[in-house]
Amino acid sequence: MFDWKNNYSCNIAEIDKQHKQLFHLASQLYDIAKASDDYDYYDEIVRIFNELSDYTVYHFKYEEQLMDDYGYDSEETKRHKFEHAAFVAKMIQLQKEDLDKKQKKILMDLIMFATDWIEKHILHSDMKYKDFFNSKGIV
């Protein structure tokens, strides 16, 4: 589920590296969610969730900067930035929920949502800029 697949590759080393890190953080959360002991993982969950959140923001900014710097199609840029912003808004909303109660249920919902979103976004939206950036010599 969190394994990197070759069809995720945008053929841009730095972007692929960042996408791999997103999957890595999501899989760390998944490992905690499926742990069946009674240990209280609250601090760890919050730490990794914040890390995932921060890294996502960093990654989105990186992509958006490339689009601006290299003059990627303005409609596509607008649409892409909108998708990023919607995801960040959702993450902030989840961050406000009380992770302490129903810890694992919220965590599972979060992991499923985030992973599904990231996968779809990479395969559809990020994939659209692949040829453009490659043609600009970004690989």
Ligand SMILES: [Fe+2]
């Ligand atoms: Fe991306």
Ligand SMILES: [Fe+2]
């Ligand atoms: Fe993106």
